[in-house]
Amino acid sequence: MKKDFQREVSIHGTQELLDIRLKDPVRHAAGKLGVKEALRHSFKEMGVVRSMRALLEMNQEDGFDCPSCAWPNPENPSVIAEYCENGAKALADEATTQFIDRKFFKNYSVEELSRLSDYQLNNFGRLTEPLVLRAGKVHYEPISWEEAYELISQQLKALNAPDEAIFYTSGRSSNEAAYLYGMFARAFGTNNMPDCSNMCHESSGVALSETLGIGKGSVKLEDLYEAEIVIVAGQNPGTNHPRMLSALEKCKENGGKVISINPLEESGMVNFKNPQKIKGLLGFGEGMADLHLPVKINQDIPLVKLLLKRLAAIDAIQGDIFDHEFMNNYVEGYEELLSDLDRYDENELLDQCGVDKNKIEEAVSLLASRTKIVVCWAMGLTQHKNGVANIREYVNLLLLKGAIGKPNCGTCPVRGHSNVQGDRSVGIMHYVDQDLNQRIREHLGFEPPKEPGVDTVGAIKAMYDGKSRVFICLGGNFLMAASDTEYTAKALQRCELTVQISTKLNRSHLITGQTALILPTFGRSEKDMKNGNLRYLTMEDSMGRVRQSRGLLQPVSEAIKSEPELIAQLADTFFQGQHSVNWKAMSIDYDLIRQSIDTVIKGFENTSKRSKGIGYYLPNNARVLDFSMLPNGKARLTLNPLPEHPLKKNEFLLMTIRSHDQFNTTIYGLDDRYRGVYNERRVLFINPKDMADQGYTKLEKVDIDSCYDNTLRTARNFLIVPYNIPTGNLAAYFPETNVLVPYNHYADKSKTPISKSIRVTLRKAQ
Numbered sequence: 016m017k018k019d020f021q022r023e024v025s026i027h028g029t030q031e032l033l034d035i036r037l038k039d040p041v042r043h044a045a046g047k048l049g050v051k052e053a054l055r056h057s058f059k060e061m062g063v064v065r066s067m068r069a070l071l072e073m074n075q076e077d078g079f080d081c082p083s084c085a086w087p088n089p090e091n092p093s094v095i096a097e098y099c100e101n102g103a104k105a106l107a108d109e110a111t112t113q114f115i116d117r118k119f120f121k122n123y124s125v126e127e128l129s130r131l132s133d134y135q136l137n138n139f140g141r142l143t144e145p146l147v148l149r150a151g152k153v154h155y156e157p158i159s160w161e162e163a164y165e166l167i168s169q170q171l172k173a174l175n176a177p178d179e180a181i182f183y184t185s186g187r188s189s190n191e192a193a194y195l196y197g198m199f200a201r202a203f204g205t206n207n208m209p210d211c212s213n214m215c216h217e218s219s220g221v222a223l224s225e226t227l228g229i230g231k232g233s234v235k236l237e238d239l240y241e242a243e244i245v246i247v248a249g250q251n252p253g254t255n256h257p258r259m260l261s262a263l264e265k266c267k268e269n270g271g272k273v274i275s276i277n278p279l280e281e282s283g284m285v286n287f288k289n290p291q292k293i294k295g296l297l298g299f300g301e302g303m304a305d306l307h308l309p310v311k312i313n314q315d316i317p318l319v320k321l322l323l324k325r326l327a328a329i330d331a332i333q334g335d336i337f338d339h340e341f342m343n344n345y346v347e348g349y350e351e352l353l354s355d356l357d358r359y360d361e362n363e364l365l366d367q368c369g370v371d372k373n374k375i376e377e378a379v380s381l382l383a384s385r386t387k388i389v390v391c392w393a394m395g396l397t398q399h400k401n402g403v404a405n406i407r408e409y410v411n412l413l414l415l416k417g418a419i420g421k422p423n424c425g426t427c428p429v430r431g432h433s434n435v436q437g438d439r440s441v442g443i444m445h446y447v448d449q450d451l452n453q454r455i456r457e458h459l460g461f462e463p464p465k466e467p468g469v470d471t472v473g474a475i476k477a478m479y480d481g482k483s484r485v486f487i488c489l490g491g492n493f494l495m496a497a498s499d500t501e502y503t504a505k506a507l508q509r510c511e512l513t514v515q516i517s518t519k520l521n522r523s524h525l526i527t528g529q530t531a532l533i534l535p536t537f538g539r540s541e542k543d544m545k546n547g548n549l550r551y552l553t554m555e556d557s558m559g560r561v562r563q564s565r566g567l568l569q570p571v572s573e574a575i576k577s578e579p580e581l582i583a584q585l586a587d588t589f590f591q592g593q594h595s596v597n598w599k600a601m602s603i604d605y606d607l608i609r610q611s612i613d614t615v616i617k618g619f620e621n622t623s624k625r626s627k628g629i630g631y632y633l634p635n636n637a638r639v640l641d642f643s644m645l646p647n648g649k650a651r652l653t654l655n656p657l658p659e660h661p662l663k664k665n666e667f668l669l670m671t672i673r674s675h676d677q678f679n680t681t682i683y684g685l686d687d688r689y690r691g692v693y694n695e696r697r698v699l700f701i702n703p704k705d706m707a708d709q710g711y712t713k714l715e716k717v718d719i720d721s722c723y724d725n726t727l728r729t730a731r732n733f734l735i736v737p738y739n740i741p742t743g744n745l746a747a748y749f750p751e752t753n754v755l756v757p758y759n760h761y762a763d764k765s766k767t768p769i770s771k772s773i774r775v776t777l778r779k780a781q
């Protein structure tokens with residue numbers, strides 16, 4: 016084989032435009048149509064019997080955890096169906112009866128498949144047997160599990176140094192799988208463990224660790240019910256965490272107020288029809304947000320500073336707006352914060368955040384008299400150059416109000432993938448934790464690597480530069496999820512071996528290293544039987560609770576394996592049965608994995624037992640007002656500079672967001688029902704005034720350019736959609752627009768790509 020053999024693959028797939036239909040955006044989320052949509056997807060993919068069985072077991076005590084988002088289940092589920100439309104879609108997508116096998120891959124080369132859209136690729140169905148794409152070939156062919164393990168082991172052993180391998184993790188795996196995977200990477204000798212969190216809530220983890228001493232949120236689900244104010248900033252729960260709306264509804268029933276801070280008035284925040292209540296089915300919705308602040312993209316810091324200044328002014332007179340006693344006892348940096356606030360001019364802040372003055376006053380009066388405040392947020396805060404500072408500024412508000420570590424208040428970073436938080440807890444991280452390393456030495460009997468590894472940005476660069484040559488992925492779709500699609504594609508293509516442990520076909524299976532492997536695995540909903548025993552897994556939800564998840568559906572094929580089993584078998588093959596960790600035993604008995612987690616990972620205890628039923632909470636210092644791990648034993652107020660976006664004339668800030676019919680890079684359908692867009696994803700939301708100023712008309716075709724460090728990047732063929740979005744701001748869907756995000760522009764400290772504030776210009780498409 017010639018070394019420079021390159022497959023003729025298309026990185027983007029088809030970019031043809033479809034027959035778009037536009038309607039008015041829907042102002043309410045869920046309701047009857049949500050239920051209908053959920054069932055339509057389920058029946059089409061799984062058939063009626065399989066669907067009903069699965070839906071009834073999802074998120075129930077002895078059932079399986081919803082594979083969609085990480086929103087927790089109520090401790091006393093009062094409804095039979097604790098799922099939402101998008102959870103049902105995620106389930107239908109995974110438990111589909113459609114499948115592909117060796118015949119399919121004999122018929123279609125990777126070159127042909129790469130020309131299809133991501134939507135078409137996902138639609139082919141489940142992967143059903145291990146496959147290899149050999150160097151110099153364009154067709155995947157079957158390979159036995161043993162041969163696949165052997166191939167990976169040989170490649171790993173042939174590397175010059177362990178850091179030439181990278182182990183990526185997406186957030187849908189289980190604690191058991193992630194733990195084995197992370198320990199295998201360390202036993203092999205590298206901390207190269209990037210994970211999807213790097214592109215997601217890493218900014219939250221960094222900001223919260225610095226200020227509160229724990230990288231996770233502090234609230235429990237029940238805290239939301241009696242909060243006096245819930246702020247929902249930079250998050251679209253109607254689409255991405257629909258079950259959260261039920262919690263907000265409860266909060267409102269108890270007299271709480273909801274403030275939404277978002278450039279868009281997202282459905283669900285405006286109005287929500289709870290499908291699990293008769294009222295909701297009949298179509299009477301609750302107006303969810305009492306106040307909506309349409310902040311400009313990445314202008315949360317000036318907005319919050321303005322709120323703090325106004326509150327400080329009232330506090331200076333009344334003395335009871337901020338919680339001074341709380342601050343004396345638990346917080347440092349108050350004087351510095353107050354004098355820093357003095358430097359800012361209220362009118363300039365108002366102008367910068369773009370929100371109407373009266374609305375700011377309304378927010379101030381809501382906040383002034385209330386102390387039980389929860390702040391919820393997601394990608395709208397994290398994916399900016401100043402993502403960490405954004406979150407620290409909201410933490411300032413909570414600390415000043417004494418709204419941490421007490422009932423009904425605190426931080427609520429709403430996690431994305433259903434087990435992304437658990438993955439990190441059990442050891443998926445690129446940095447070094449000395450304490451963990453010590454426990455590994457002690458209990459697992461091997462020497463873990465001492466140098467930090469690469470995160471996702473570092474991984475792309477290392478592969479691009481030829482420094483890393485083997486790339487293994489536990490789930491996910493790295494090519495499409497990462498920024499700078501064309502650069503990332505080159506990086507992957509420079510690898511000698513890329514390995515994808517996956518449930519369904521995606522573009523990362525087609526744009527590969529010289530040799531590529533697909534290792535097909537179970538979805539959550541599938542029954543994992545071994546020697547007559549039904550095995551279960553554990554996950555951690557967004558609020559730090561560990562619970563069991565037990566599949567019930569017949570697996571799509573007998574030739575696929577569970578994630579923990581295949582990882583343990585790979586490790587066993589690699590070490591040829593000669594290692595201090597008994598991988599083989601753990602490939603069979605997951606209780607052994609959980610026992611190992613209990614001894615090695617702090618906070619886990621007697622997991623097999625305690626994870627039953629409603630499960631158990633991991634320790635959380637912020638929840639109990641213990642800041643002893645922080646430098647002065649106190650929580651920290653921080654000074655956060657204003658974001659700067661010196662835009663030239665004709666430049667816009669673009670945010671890349673999710674439609675209602677996708678889960679990250681998995682495209683379920685081509686509609687975004689709530690935003691009124693049907694049968695097309697290549698759309699660009701723009702303020703009607705900007706549209707007119709730029710001389711465009713509705714549905715006109717444009718190309719989008721971004722230019723960083725003199726490199727021009729272009730996303731082609733987008734249709735102009737006038738929309739209620741602040742002037743100077745644009746929105747379009749991810750992953751089609753990832754091509755515009757420069758891989759080397761990311762949040763300070765967390766290195767989360769700037770996917771929500773990309774500087775772009777538009778031009779008419781050819």
Ligand SMILES: Nc1nc2c(c(=O)[nH]1)N[C@H]1C(S)=C(S)[C@@H](COP(=O)(O)OP(=O)(O)OC[C@H]3O[C@@H](n4cnc5c(=O)[nH]c(N)nc54)[C@H](O)[C@@H]3O)O[C@H]1N2
Pocket residue numbers: 083084085101215248249250251252254255256276277278279281310311312313314315393394395396430431432670671672673674675677678679680771
């Ligand atoms: N159905 C479904 N569920 C999902 C996912 C999915 O793709 N589909 N993905 C999962 C994952 S991994 C994640 S991380 C979460 C993502 O959940 P979200 O973060 O809700 O997802 P996005 O669509 O990225 O939405 C970001 C929101 O932030 C707003 N925003 C953008 N920029 C700013 C800003 O500067 N300031 C403020 N205040 N708001 C801003 C946008 O208008 C948008 O409403 O959802 C999880 N759940």
Ligand SMILES: Nc1nc2c(c(=O)[nH]1)N[C@H]1C(S)=C(S)[C@@H](COP(=O)(O)OP(=O)(O)OC[C@H]3O[C@@H](n4cnc5c(=O)[nH]c(N)nc54)[C@H](O)[C@@H]3O)O[C@H]1N2
Pocket residue numbers: 185186187188211212214215216394398431432489490491492493495496497498516517518519520521536537538539578671672673678679680681749750752753756770
């Ligand atoms: N521009 C832009 N880019 C973004 C974002 C954005 O908002 N804008 N969001 C970022 C965020 S928040 C995230 S979390 C990342 C997501 O990044 P990833 O987690 O890498 O991507 P997903 O699209 O969730 O991965 C989907 C694939 O996972 C596989 N899969 C599904 N279920 C399972 C399972 O149970 N086990 C295994 N082994 N595989 C499974 C399937 O093969 C499917 O094709 O993307 C990031 N990228």
Ligand SMILES: [Mo]
Pocket residue numbers: 211214215216430431432
């Ligand atoms: Mo995410």
